[in-house]
């Protein structure tokens with residue numbers, strides 16, 4: 001894939017670093033308590049936990065939609081606390097998010113939705129056209145480029161959302177149930193996209209409660225339970241990926 | 246892609262911004278009319294100023310007919326004419342013929358036998374050389390005919406000047422009110438759009454848009470709408486001015502002389518749509534920037 005972004009500034013240390021982070025929506029009931037987390041560059045993690053465990057909440061901290069109630073958060077080596085709004089926007093441009101509810105813009109075509117991060121980053125239109133077209137073909141939406149989200153199926157919307165998240169070849173990819181609405185064949189194909197970006201140097205976090213998907217890949221699991229985060233080993237042993245192709 | 250750059254917001258079809266366009270049309274129309282009234286008053290003042298500066302009117306009043314008191318009017322007029330004809334400051338001097346004095350008084354006194362018997366004042370029109378003071382001439386006249394009244398039109402001109410100044414103040418105040426109305430409208434319309442597009446704006450933020458990018462989109466939209474509205478306002482103004490000019494031409498030119506408006510006035514009119522556009526753009530930008538600070 002012809003991902004040719006030059007704007008990815010190199011940085012020192014972990015892509016994400018959380019230090020004793022708490023999060024609470026109402027100031028009383030904690031959703032996350034004392035979470036410590038370090039995601040090295042070029043890492044791949046699943047994020048698991050029961051429904052309501054706080055997976056989306058943790059991700060929303062990482063894509064800077066929420067601020068920790070307590071503790072510190074570093075992204076790309078930069079402390080987010082007290083950062084200016086422009087600084088936050090700059091950090092957000094370096095990450096890609098697949099939202100659990102897609103968050104596509106209904107008034108834009110699939111093409112324009114995927115093009116959005118590139119256009120916001122003022123990438124030349126010729127490059128936009130090439131990259132977006134190629135990516136939409138890859139996720140199997142060559143025929144739906146001009147369709148608007150309300151006319152797409154759930155799985156198709158999900159794929160547009162994934163394309164939008166990775167089009168800028170971000171250094172951090174946060175995917176919230178990215179394969180919840182597609183069949184297993186497409187799910188594996190979409191996962192292959194994340195794996196490829198991971199191999200190219202991006203850090204990837206995929207939140208899911210699809211255990212069969214988790215068990216196919218040799219990636220460690222971040223598990224949320226009762227507001228606590230624990231690191232669990234891969235369900236699939238690393239060696240057996242070689243046989244998979 | 247729009248002329249003024251990219252927009253990711255569905256503001257093209259937005260009712261609030263359409264509303265700005267129509268409102269600006271009306272406001273610019275009103276501003277143009279106010280500016281024209283102001284410019285015309287100014288031109289009128291300049292016109293009168295030019296035509297009366299350097300002129301004097303000498304009035305030799307008719308005495309009450311009393312037995313034993315001779316009528317000195319012809320003698321006084323002759324004395325005034327005699328002095329002024331040789332005075333170095335005087336360009337031209339002539340006695341106004343009695344027929345013309347009668348004509349001037351006709352609106353008040355009527356015509357006919359009665360008037361011809363009345364003791365009428367004699368008038369002498371004096372034109373001074375450019376740049377000379379009225380004082381020397383006035384003194385010479387008073388010496389020749391102590392009962393004469395010298396009018397240099399200053400009092401009258403001052404009154405007209407005050408009127409023009411008043412009109413100018415009103416026009417300026419109107420412009421201020423119009424600008425404020427425009428600003429407030431843009432602010433409220435923008436707030437309405439912001440509420441309407443809150444979800445879209447949040448997504449734009451989340452994929453890395455800066456506040457300035459988003460505010461810029463609103464601002465460009467406001468600029469386009471207000472400038473378009475302003476041009477429509479001028480389009481409405483042009484025929485209105487034509488009709489007024491047509492009606493004015495029917496009025497006596499001594500009441501409404503045919504004066505041209507200065508080039509600066511037309512430049513001002515031409516700038517109105519741009520001024521409205523820039524004003525709307527600024528108001529939209531500031532409003533959005535302030536509102537975005539509370540968002541994701």
Ligand SMILES: Nc1ncnc2c1ncn2[C@@H]1O[C@H](COP(=O)(O)OP(=O)(O)OP(=O)(O)O)[C@@H](O)[C@H]1O
Nearest residue numbers: 025031049050051052053054055056057058100209
């Ligand atoms: N905006 C919010 N305001 C208040 N409470 C919230 C908000 N979002 C989430 N919560 C609460 O936080 C807790 C964690 O929710 P979250 O969406 O993070 O769970 P999740 O692990 O993503 O669940 P799922 O697997 O169903 O997506 C839940 O109890 C939820 O009710």
Ligand SMILES: [Mg+2]
Nearest residue numbers: 055056100176
């Ligand atoms: Mg969730």
